Amino acid sequence: MTPTLVGRIQTRLFLLATVGLGWTILISPILVQQDGSVGRVYAITISAVFLTAVFGVGWELLYHALQQYRWEKDWPILYSLVVAFPEGFLVWISVLVIFFGSPPPFLVFWFHFLSTWSLVWLVAVGPIKVLLPRWRYQGGRIVEK
Amino acid sequence: MTADRSGELTPQLIETGTWSDELVSRTLPIVDVPFVSIGGGLGSLAAVDLLRIAGLRTDDIRVVTTIDRPHQTYRLLAENSQIPVEERIRSDASSTIDNIWGFPSYATREAMSAKGLANKIAPLRHVLVEPVLDDYYTPTAGQVYSSVDAEANRIGWNKMLLKGVVRMVRRRVGGGYFTVYTPKAGQDPTHGGTKRVAVRSRHVHIAVGYPGVRFLPDLQKYRKTHKDFSRVVNAYENHDYVYEELRRRPSTVMVRGSGIVASRILVRLLDDREKRGANTTVIHLFRNYVREPQGDRATFRRDGRNGFAYQGFNYPKAAWGGQLKEQLESLDGDARKDLIGRLGGTNTPHRRAWDDQLERGRHGGWYRQFEGQVQSVAPGQDQTVQTTVADRAGRTIQLEANFIVDATGLESDISEHRVLADLLDYGGAGRNPLGRLDVEPSFEVRGTRSEPGRMYASGSIALGGYYAGVDSFLGLQYAALRIHDDLASAGFGTRLGSMRSVKEWWRWMRQQPVP
Numbered sequence: 273m274t275p276t277l278v279g280r281i282q283t284r285l286f287l288l289a290t291v292g293l294g295w296t297i298l299i300s301p302i303l304v305q306q307d308g309s310v311g312r313v314y315a316i317t318i319s320a321v322f323l324t325a326v327f328g329v330g331w332e333l334l335y336h337a338l339q340q341y342r343w344e345k346d347w348p349i350l351y352s353l354v355v356a357f358p359e360g361f362l363v364w365i366s367v368l369v370i371f372f373g374s375p376p377p378f379l380v381f382w383f384h385f386l387s388t389w390s391l392v393w394l395v396a397v398g399p400i401k402v403l404l405p406r407w408r409y410q411g412g413r414i415v416e417k
Numbered sequence: 418m419t420a421d422r423s424g425e426l427t428p429q430l431i432e433t434g435t436w437s438d439e440l441v442s443r444t445l446p447i448v449d450v451p452f453v454s455i456g457g458g459l460g461s462l463a464a465v466d467l468l469r470i471a472g473l474r475t476d477d478i479r480v481v482t483t484i485d486r487p488h489q490t491y492r493l494l495a496e497n498s499q500i501p502v503e504e505r506i507r508s509d510a511s512s513t514i515d516n517i518w519g520f521p522s523y524a525t526r527e528a529m530s531a532k533g534l535a536n537k538i539a540p541l542r543h544v545l546v547e548p549v550l551d552d553y554y555t556p557t558a559g560q561v562y563s564s565v566d567a568e569a570n571r572i573g574w575n576k577m578l579l580k581g582v583v584r585m586v587r588r589r590v591g592g593g594y595f596t597v598y599t600p601k602a603g604q605d606p607t608h609g610g611t612k613r614v615a616v617r618s619r620h621v622h623i624a625v626g627y628p629g630v631r632f633l634p635d636l637q638k639y640r641k642t643h644k645d646f647s648r649v650v651n652a653y654e655n656h657d658y659v660y661e662e663l664r665r666r667p668s669t670v671m672v673r674g675s676g677i678v679a680s681r682i683l684v685r686l687l688d689d690r691e692k693r694g695a696n697t698t699v700i701h702l703f704r705n706y707v708r709e710p711q712g713d714r715a716t717f718r719r720d721g722r723n724g725f726a727y728q729g730f731n732y733p734k735a736a737w738g739g740q741l742k743e744q745l746e747s748l749d750g751d752a753r754k755d756l757i758g759r760l761g762g763t764n765t766p767h768r769r770a771w772d773d774q775l776e777r778g779r780h781g782g783w784y785r786q787f788e789g790q791v792q793s794v795a796p797g798q799d800q801t802v803q804t805t806v807a808d809r810a811g812r813t814i815q816l817e818a819n820f821i822v823d824a825t826g827l828e829s830d831i832s833e834h835r836v837l838a839d840l841l842d843y844g845g846a847g848r849n850p851l852g853r854l855d856v857e858p859s860f861e862v863r864g865t866r867s868e869p870g871r872m873y874a875s876g877s878i879a880l881g882g883y884y885a886g887v888d889s890f891l892g893l894q895y896a897a898l899r900i901h902d903d904l905a906s907a908g909f910g911t912r913l914g915s916m917r918s919v920k921e922w923w924r925w926m927r928q929q930p931v932p
């Protein structure tokens with residue numbers, strides 16, 4: 273990928289709001305544990321998606337800065353997979369703080385986070401170009417200049 | 418005056434910049450079609466593919482060309498410059514010239530069609546870790562050819578062809594253009610046995626590829642002065658006899674240049690030595706020997722060593738669609754020329770296997786590098802060619818070789834192409850800061866508008882415009898998209914939107930013909 277800063281942010285928000293949220297709504301009921309409720313799982317997973325989006329704007333600033341040190345000014349797809357871990361960690365800590373007193377189950381959170389991330393990533397490396405045939409030429413912008 | 422339709426280009430036609438129907442029809446039979454693409458190579462394919470997918474019919478489009486398959490000229494140049502079908506080309510997995518979306522990529526398709534799990538995983542692993550843990554993945558030339566053939570068939574390519582050589586494009590009184598061409602024997606679309614035909618169209622797209630090969634001035638002078646055309650050869654021209662000769666007797670070959678083509682020639686020479694019994698010594702002469710990374714800023718530094726400047730593609734990747742593309746779009750004149758120069762210039766991709774091979778050659782003494790400015794080239798002893806070089810310390814050295822391969826350039830001046838020279842003289846076209854055709858960001862050729870008609874150009878003839886990678890698969894596809902968008906905004910066709918895009922992609926996936 274060869275994102276621009278604006279394109280990065282737009283793509284992230286667009287994909288989280290569509291693919292990310294869609295997936296979250298679909299799988300959250302499956303993640304309900306014996307003593308839990310669907311409502312609580314939704315509260316956790318939707319907060320996670322929301323935080324990934326909000327913190328993401330900051331992360332993208334950082335990635336954009338790092339990208340300046342790459343001659344190709346690209347963002348290897350491996351990077352966009354690997355950064356799931358630091359980003360996920362920050363969201364995990366935040367969720368622990370938000371749900372202080374009744375911490376969300378580790379497995380529920382990470383299963384949801386990593387599966388959502390992978391799905392968004394998969395869409396970003398391929399299918400998005402089918403939906404938006406100009407996307408790859410405009411640095412990942414969803415809204416055309 | 419009687420209409421003789423002989424196809425004669427009368428002096429009056431030649432001297433008149435803008436032609437009326439009446440004037441043309443005096444001597445030339447006229448064929449009507451809304452959109453004409455001149456060239457019929459990969460640039461034409463990219464444009465026509467997009468327009469077809471966006472909804473135009475085969476009847477709306479004609480491609481005037483001398484070749485049968487869109488990859489024919491590319492393949493010829495690739496094979497001359499030592500990229501056989503099984504070799505990997507330079508551009509990346511998503512520069513899919515047969516697929517406007519870049520998805521599924523060449524790597525995915527290679528994986529899908531491979532036999533055995535390991536072979537399926539290899540290309541996918543490669544694109545996953547490129548360019549961090551491995552060099553860039555690139556497809557084989559053979560994959561490109563077969564998929565181009567499939568796409569050409571899918572869009573009804575053959576139905577759109579007019580076989581022949583284009584002589585000129587002129588504006589038409591009342592709008593649009595006339596494209597005059599000489600039909601191939603027996604393929605006159607008017608069946609009148611005429612010498613030339615005028616195609617009357619609203620829009621024209623020019624993608625005639627490279628105007629010609631260019632030799633280094635000192636080599637050009639040597640060839641002319643000594644009438645020796647067999648010992649000094651251009652990498653883009655057929656020079657297979659050189660490799661045959663090299664396998665027959667121990668020889669020395671000098672390679673000039675340090676771009677991708679030089680790398681290809683080196684691979685061929687050294688492979689022949691290592692695997693096919695040739696006893697060749699390679700002298701590699703550099704004009705600018707790159708010792709270290711280039712660039713004065715940490716945020717603008719290109720990898721370089723052992724003589725070569727390394728980058729994956731002709732330009733940094735972001736020149737095709739990221740921040741560098743946006744930066745270039747905002748520049749004009751010398752600033753644009755300067756940035757294109759700094760992003761491009763002479764460079765070659767880093768490939769581990771190539772590096773290792775050169776290292777073995779250096780160790781074994783059969784690959785030797787020299788740096789310097791050539792003073793003269795003259796016949797040497799025993800049928801050799803002697804090159805006199807001033808090295809960095811100012812010393813003069815003499816290098817003798819049985820053959821010299823010029824791997825420096827394919828670019829000659831656009832005025833060497835008849836159609837382009839005519840456009841500059843009569844069509845209102847001008848030159849950009851790099852001396853090529855000046856185009857708008859939409860790839861419309863500036864100064865050639867003939868309302869409601871528009872003329873576009875893509876490929877190497879438009880290098881120096883707002884898009885650095887215009888002479889590449891992805892660049893040709895980008896140009897196609899911009900041309901389509903521009904045409905759609907002028908009411909020709911409907912802008913390709915998401916719905917149609919998805920539908921057509923699905924059609925592509927099933928390899929169904931475009932109606």
Ligand SMILES: Cc1cc2nc3c(=O)[nH]c(=O)nc-3n(C[C@H](O)[C@H](O)[C@H](O)COP(=O)(O)OP(=O)(O)OC[C@H]3O[C@@H](n4cnc5c(N)ncnc54)[C@H](O)[C@@H]3O)c2cc1C
Pocket residue numbers: 455456457458459460461481482483484487490491494495498506507508512581582583584624625626627827836875876877888889890891893
């Ligand atoms: C050796 C080599 C390797 C390359 N490798 C890559 C790569 O790996 N990846 C990449 O993205 N790009 C690559 N390119 C660059 C570029 O993508 C190709 O050159 C591509 O073929 C350019 O397409 P084109 O349509 O501009 O020219 P061409 O494909 O050459 O087609 C132009 C056609 O126009 C015809 N023509 C010219 N004048 C007339 C006339 N008057 N009448 C009728 N027909 C005419 C020519 O005969 C020719 O067939 C490579 C180029 C070369 C030379």
